[in-house]
Amino acid sequence: ETGxxxxxxxxxxxRGQQVTLRCSSQSGHNTVSWYQQALGQGPQFIFxxxxxxxxxxxxxxxxxxxxxxxxxSSELNVNALELDDSALYLCASSPSAGAGYEQYFGPGTRLxxx
Amino acid sequence: xxxxxxxxxxxxxxxxxxxxxxxxxEVTNFRSLLWYKQEKKAxxxxxxxxxxxxxxxxxxxxxxxxxxxxxxxLNITATQTGDxxxxxxxxxxxNQFYFGTGTSLTVIP
Numbered sequence: 574e575t576g577x578x579x580x581x582x583x584x585x586x587x588r589g590q591q592v593t594l595r596c597s598s599q600s601g602h603n604t605v606s607w608y609q610q611a612l613g614q615g616p617q618f619i620f621x622x623x624x625x626x627x628x629x630x631x632x633x634x635x636x637x638x639x640x641x642x643x644x645x646s647s648e649l650n651v652n653a654l655e656l657d658d659s660a661l662y663l664c665a666s667s668p669s670a671g672a673g674y675e676q677y678f679g680p681g682t683r684l685x686x687x
Numbered sequence: 688x689x690x691x692x693x694x695x696x697x698x699x700x701x702x703x704x705x706x707x708x709x710x711x712x713e714v715t716n717f718r719s720l721l722w723y724k725q726e727k728k729a730x731x732x733x734x735x736x737x738x739x740x741x742x743x744x745x746x747x748x749x750x751x752x753x754x755x756x757x758x759x760x761l762n763i764t765a766t767q768t769g770d771x772x773x774x775x776x777x778x779x780x781x782n783q784f785y786f787g788t789g790t791s792l793t794v795i796p
Contacts, residue, residue, distance in 0.1 A: 577729075606784065615691075615775055615786035616730070629782025661728065670782070673719065673737065678729040 577666050577679035585685045586654050594649045594682045598666030604628070605647040606676060607639060610661040622647055623670040651684075659686045689714045691778050693787035701795050704766050708790045710776030711758040718779040720752055720759050725773045725789065733761070733774075766794045 578597045586592050598605050604623045608616035618631035622641035636652040645666075651658055661683050665676035691712045700706055712720070719737045723730035734743045736752035736759060743750050747766075752759045763770055773789040 608784075608786075613788070615693075615788045616777075616784075617786070618784045621782060621784075631783055663729065671718065673735070675732050675735055676721070676784075677732065678723075681728045 577664060577677050579662075579664055579679040579682050581682060582680070583683045583685075585687065587687055588654055588656060590654050591650065591652045592654060592684060594651075594662050594664075594684070595646065596649070596664035596666075596679055597646045598664075599677050602666035602668050602677070603645050604667045604670045604674070605641055605645065606665045606667075607647070607649045608663040608665070609633075609658075610663055610681070612660075616663055619649065621670065628670050654686045656686050659684060689778075689780055689783070689785050691776055691785045691787040693774075693776050693790050695790060696788070697791040697793070699793045699795060700766055702766060702768060704794075705762065705764045706766060706792065708761040708763075708774050708776075708792070709758065710760070710787060712776075712778045712785070713757060714778045714780035714785055716781040717754065718781070721777045721779070722750055722759070722761050723775040723777065725775055726771075730775055763792075766792075768794050768796055770794050 606621040607619040610616040620630040621628045625641045641647045661681045663681045665678045667674040694709045722733040734750045739754040775789045776787045
């Protein structure tokens with residue numbers, strides 16, 4: 574059974590640029606959630622995708638967008654990068670959406686915006 | 688405003704001590720409360736709690752939820768240096784997940 578993987582591991586971008594982060598969910602999982610974790614803080618929920626549809630969204634502006642593909646892998650896109658977007662971006666997959674399902678986290682992508 | 692508050696923020700103990708980590712929450716449409724351990728990057732799952740008063744146990748770790756008083760505790764007995772990590776509490780409300788800032792635990796040999 575393959576765990577959750579994310580790419581790239583690290584990324585450096587300039588303010589105003591756009592970035593795409595990728596996540597492959599664990600085998601058998603159809604739900605992916607994305608989180609932003611700033612240094613010294615807990616993860617902040619960005620959004621969740623369930624069977625290719627957005628299933629919930631946190632308090633993030635529209636320049637944070639996502640996709641989920643038929644194989645349940647997912648992308649997080651961030652446009653017009655700001656310095657405050659520098660953080661660890663985590664994705665987590667689960668067998669389904671809703672209560673009662675554990676989330677398994679990937680190793681994260683460290684994004685630095687200069 | 689939905690929120691999850693963890694206490695203490697940090698804790699330093701000696702090997703063999705018992706610790707209790709606290710998580711209180713105010714989250715609309717509560718569905719579940721989860722505990723994670725974060726050592727370097729990816730948080731690793733410890734427990735999921737959905738019902739009040741039922742203790743979940745795994746080795747030296749245990750956790751319980753009180754849905755009336757809106758809190759949970761995570762107990763670690765006979766702590767080891769390998770328990771040093773940040774412990775995160777998360778609450779699922781509706782279709783969102785709310786994390787606390789975590790408790791940083793350091794276990795000294």
